[in-house]
Amino acid sequence: MGVHVYAEENTSPVAPSRLFKALIGDSETLMPKLLPQVVKSISLLEGDGGVGSIKLLTFQEGTVSLSVKTRVDATDAEKFTHKYTLLEGDLLNEKIESISYEMEFAPGPDGGTIGKIKATYVTKGEGPPTEEERKKGKETSLAMFKVVEGYLQQNPDAYV
Numbered sequence: 001m002g003v004h005v006y007a008e009e010n011t012s013p014v015a016p017s018r019l020f021k022a023l024i025g026d027s028e029t030l031m032p033k034l035l036p037q038v039v040k041s042i043s044l045l046e047g048d049g050g051v052g053s054i055k056l057l058t059f060q061e062g063t064v065s066l067s068v069k070t071r072v073d074a075t076d077a078e079k080f081t082h083k084y085t086l087l088e089g090d091l092l093n094e095k096i097e098s099i100s101y102e103m104e105f106a107p108g109p110d111g112g113t114i115g116k117i118k119a120t121y122v123t124k125g126e127g128p129p130t131e132e133e134r135k136k137g138k139e140t141s142l143a144m145f146k147v148v149e150g151y152l153q154q155n156p157d158a159y160v
Contacts, residue, residue, distance in 0.1 A: 016107055019148065020105050042056070047072070084101055085101075095133075
């Protein structure tokens with residue numbers, strides 16, 4: 001088994017509290033609304049949405065995946081941090097056992113945000129995930145982030 005960690009940073013002109021509320025607090029409603037061509041639904045299978053909760057993300061046919069089951073590992077609405085793990089789904093394969101994501105929305109310049117994400121891949125062998133596997137995850141996360149960012153910029157009274 002191998003553990004491989006990758007980190008990324010993105011900046012946004014939107015405040016951390018608004019991004020956190022939209023991306024984390026209301027993802028079940030907002031993602032299918034903003035990305036109906038990609039996200040079919042996000043359903044809570046177990047728990048109340050907090051730590052230990054299990055969610056099922058169902059994607060539209062022809063996208064990167066059909067479904068993914070995730071577990072909320074930690075969340076802090078005051079510090080704008082969130083951690084979750086992909087437990088099951090076709091994004092995981094014969095090489096990848098699980099993927100955990102740690103997200104932080106830190107204050108940035110001019111009231112904006114520095115979004116930090118750390119992805120930890122647990123592989124079944126020692127080798128790292130392929131560049132294609134990493135690229136697919138990175139592109140999907142960034143695209144979702146940018147769509148929500150755009151929505152919040154166009155709707156300054158949303159998620160305040």
